[in-house]
Amino acid sequence: MKYNFDEEINRFNTSSVKWDEVDTIFNGENLLPMWVADMDFKVPEPVIEAIKQRAEHGIFGYTARNDSYYEAIINWMQRRHNWKVEKDWICxxxxxxxxxxxxxxxxxxPGDKIIIQSPVYYPFTNVVEKNERVIVQNPLKYEDGKYVMDFEDLESKIDHDVKMIIISSPHNPVGRVWTKEELTQLGDICLKHNILVVSDEIHFDLILKGHSHTPFASISEEFAQNSIICTAPSKTFNLAGLQTSNIIIPNKNIREKFTNTLESLFIGMTSTFGLVATESAYRYGDEWLDQLLVYLQKNLEFLTDYINQNIPELKVIPTEGTYLVWIDCRELGLEAKELEHLMQKEARVALDEGYIFGKSGEGFTRMNIACPRSILEEGLKRIEKAVKSVRGVASK
Ligand SMILES: Cc1ncc(COP(=O)(O)O)c(C=O)c1O
Structure with a gap:
């Protein structure tokens, strides 16, 4: 079936964080939400049907994952990622x-060091610091308009207290899809220094033209045994509200420890609708996803052309994956807070400002383009108007 991603769907009054909470969170009025990472698109039709059917049953008691659920995940990983995952690995x-x-x-x-690669998805900082571990920054290098990992800096920061690295693969917010070579170089360093690799691959299905994702654990048996791969159908299929993810751990010892933590918190059970949605999305969602990726690619091209032609002060960082676009606004000559003011108060567009992803994100902004093109255009028009109002002011 042909999906219509151009359809504007009113999301107000659905308890949507993105739409219903935006004005409160950003302290504004009638803000256009292009921030938090969910999409303004309906999920694949078979997922809606599966949820309806389950809802019709009318009883929503404690729910267990069954063989059919695991099979759908295993087949998805094989089919879309050429990655052979065993049932036991899936937590x-x-x-x-x-x-x-x-x-x-x-x-x-507490006190151990954990490496992250800023600018990066800000909850990485929170999960480390709120648990009283110490962040070690290994900032990405921004070279010739492209972000790359800085392996020299990484090695120089490693000492006996460094126990873990958390990577975003693909990378939110800079949109890189790490190559097998890059991941191999990283993995070799971590093996050498006995550092556990936690690879957050939640955006792994959202890969744009010309790029391909490599699951970290698929690279070699040694990497598989030294890693935890975080996956979910939530970004891919817009299911974040159903709170279901799959943490894939090939190493038995690591897996048992993780499972033990889950059990100690009594959160091992899956939500009924999360289970149904995950299975149906992974079984029947290919067609929808393929069309989504074409639409996102066109949105990216639309945004890039629009900015190049009308807002030349901004530079779009080439996006290889995710639906989050990282935009270099430094030519505007504004401080981080001034840039935020411009976007929120003048343009009235809610974006995730670069500085929240770490110091190296200052002067950048992140835009969520998983919306109908009409909304994207509206956001760009608002930003263009606001930029016009400050054009030339900063350089005077
Ligand atoms: C890299 C990354 N990890 C995790 C999440 C959120 O995961 P969850 O909603 O499953 O907690 C996001 C959402 O934007 C993300 O970008």
């Missing part, structure tokens, strides 16, 4: 961020 968590919190608590102790 449940109510979300990737909660899983990260549990992973940090299980495999490190």
């Amino acid at each position: 449940h968590a109510p979300g990737v961020v909660p899983a990260l919190g549990m992973i940090v608590r299980t495999f490190t102790k």
